[in-house]
Amino acid sequence: MDTAVHPDIEGSLIEALKQGDSTAYKKAVRGYSPGMLAVARFYLDHSSAEEIVQDCWVTVIDAIHKFEGRSGLKTWLHRIVANRCKNKLRSSKREVATDFSEGLEPELAERFNATGRWDVPPKLKFHESADTLMENGALSDCLDKHLSALPETQRSALMLYEAHQHKSEDVCNILDVSASNLRVLLHRARQKIFLMVETFQETGEC
Amino acid sequence: MLMCRDLAEIASDYIDGELSARQNLSVKMHLMMCQDCRTFIGNLRASTRLMQAHSSGHPDEELLRRIDERISEALKTRRTRDNDEE
Structure with a gap:
């Protein structure tokens, strides 16, 4: 449910939610909460993010009757979470600290010489298929570990864009970042994942 | 270049x-x-x-259970309110 949901399936789910069907709620909670949590973690610490997600689901019970389907259910839910988080930050007068400094990850930057050519070029070609890579359990665990170590802002941008397949415009709205800052967040996160996979392929270590 | x-x-x-x-x-x-x-x-x-x-992150089971409980309570409250209004 994190990626594209067939409109008919989503339509029936929305209808069931409007009827107050508790089984439909259980299904929706399991399908949509990971993304909602990723949005909340962009703005808040872990326990506040979990609280906001719980509160949002309670809000949804009434708000779903006003859902007009102008966006998909996922985008609508993510916006509710983002707005709640922004209100919470406003009331506590806090701001999200985000590093939008441009350029390359230091570990990658030092692999180029003064003329801008590769000094230490990528040696191995990764497997073409992501499925083949993912079949490697140790790599999957390593990816989990590195994803958890990413700064929240980079991780949320990566999650919403890659794993939840939001359009850039939606990610910018939900996370309240400019298009150029989103590009910076994505590129930095991807470089880290690239470096991690490369080390893993070369050494077998995480 | x-x-x-x-x-x-x-x-x-x-x-x-x-x-x-x-x-x-x-x-x-x-x-x-x-x-x-x-x-x-x-x-x-x-x-x-x-x-x-x-995978796009897994909220722990405990959180999902808490959400289920809060939804269940809220649905009950809503049903009672709707019945009272009728």
Whole structure:
């Protein structure tokens, strides 16, 4: 449910939610909460993010009757979470600290010489298929570990864009970042994942 | 002329089709001549696909259970309210 949901399936789910069907709620909670949590973690610490997600689901019970389907259910839910988080930050007068400094990850930057050519070029070609890579359990665990170590802002941008397949415009709205800052967040996160996979392929270590 | 380092800086924009036509052309020209950058772009693309295939985070069961409980209570309250209004 994190990626594209067939409109008919989503339509029936929305209808069931409007009827107050508790089984439909259980299904929706399991399908949509990971993304909602990723949005909340962009703005808040872990326990506040979990609280906001719980509160949002309670809000949804009434708000779903006003859902007009102008966006998909996922985008609508993510916006509710983002707005709640922004209100919470406003009331506590806090701001999200985000590093939008441009350029390359230091570990990658030092692999180029003064003329801008590769000094230490990528040696191995990764497997073409992501499925083949993912079949490697140790790599999957390593990816989990590195994803958890990413700064929240980079991780949320990566999650919403890659794993939840939001359009850039939606990610910018939900996370309240400019298009150029989103590009910076994505590129930095991807470089880290690239470096991690490369080390893993070369050494077998995480 | 676009150097390998410049290309590495805009590699994500290239992968996502976010470059201007002119920048896109310079990247393509560079890639035609540079095996290392072709490997880099291929590997960055594979990392991106890996992310897409990877699970998008799992909230723990305890949180899901708490959400279920709160929804169940809220649904009960709503039903009672609706019945009272009728």
